[in-house]
Amino acid sequence: MISYHSHLNSDNEDGLTNDDDDVNSFSKNSMRMEVGSKFENVVDFRRALNHFAVTNEFNYYILKCDPTRFTARCENLECEWRIHASITQDEVTFEVKKMVQVHTCTRSNKGGNKRATQGWIANVVTDKLKSDGDVSPYELRNWIMKTYNVDVSYLKVFRGKEQAYTDMYGKWEDSFMKMDDFREELLKRNEGSVVEIDFDKVGGKKLFKRFFICLAACSRGFVVGCRPYIGFDACHLKGKFNGVLAAATCIDGNNSIFPIAYCVLESENT
Numbered sequence: 001m002i003s004y005h006s007h008l009n010s011d012n013e014d015g016l017t018n019d020d021d022d023v024n025s026f027s028k029n030s031m032r033m034e035v036g037s038k039f040e041n042v043v044d045f046r047r048a049l050n051h052f053a054v055t056n057e058f059n060y061y062i063l064k065c066d067p068t069r070f071t072a073r074c075e076n077l078e079c080e081w082r083i084h085a086s087i088t089q090d091e092v093t094f095e096v097k098k099m100v101q102v103h104t105c106t107r108s109n110k111g112g113n114k115r116a117t118q119g120w121i122a123n124v125v126t127d128k129l130k131s132d133g134d135v136s137p138y139e140l141r142n143w144i145m146k147t148y149n150v151d152v153s154y155l156k157v158f159r160g161k162e163q164a165y166t167d168m169y170g171k172w173e174d175s176f177m178k179m180d181d182f183r184e185e186l187l188k189r190n191e192g193s194v195v196e197i198d199f200d201k202v203g204g205k206k207l208f209k210r211f212f213i214c215l216a217a218c219s220r221g222f223v224v225g226c227r228p229y230i231g232f233d234a235c236h237l238k239g240k241f242n243g244v245l246a247a248a249t250c251i252d253g254n255n256s257i258f259p260i261a262y263c264v265l266e267s268e269n270t
């Protein structure tokens with residue numbers, strides 16, 4: 001899968017370090033779709049065309065599509081709108097070669113737009129999730145309606161949001177597999193810490209079970225600067241994988257809560 005993440009976080013994002021301003025990148029707000037418009041590759045072109053279709057309130061029908069060329073017409077048979085793009089000499093960059101810009105049909109996103117796909121949603125909500133934090137699918141759906149005037153189903157927004165997170169941070173499943181590296185790094189940078197991670201083995205596969213972390217600085221802080229009692233609390237995790245997050249805390253000299261250790265455990269009912 002091509003990651004949108006790589007585009008959004010590339011140095012090209014702000015356009016300042018892009019040496020080749022003739023090449024459109026989907027992540028740029030000033031995306032052009034006209035004869036001569038160039039795109040980094042066919043995936044970028046298709047993504048940009050989808051965005052163009054949603055924002056211009058029409059759907060297109062693909063007439064020809066292979067890795068070297070792409071031809072489409074407006075979904076409305078009577079309409080004159082056409083586009084033809086093909087690969088350039090460098091065998092990567094895609095360029096719009098022919099285009100009939102004007103629609104002779106009536107365009108509308110009322111009742112949705114097939115081009116507002118899960119991938120498109122993931123793309124357009126990424127920046128919003130980055131700036132606003134965790135936004136609910138319900139709110140995102142309203143925001144998409146307001147911004148792009150297109151109605152999308154709750155489920156599609158839910159999945160699009162999940163895809164955006166995966167593109168940004170990688171898969172949940174993959175991050176569990178990095179736990180051993182995480183432990184090594186913690187121990188290297190916090191000598192004397194206690195980091196315990198338990199895995200289950202199911203059918204030759206390693207599955208995360210629980211971890212316990214007590215950083216050396218925290219245990220020292222507790223011994224030298226806190227009141228001699230420990231509070232213990234836990235909460236249920238509501239992410240994709242359930243579990244319980246538990247923490248041992250105490251009160252420091254400023255009457256503030258001071259963390260001593262924390263752990264993630266399996267839920268009792270799983």
Ligand SMILES: [Zn+2]
Binds near residue numbers: 058076079081103105
């Ligand atoms: Zn049309």
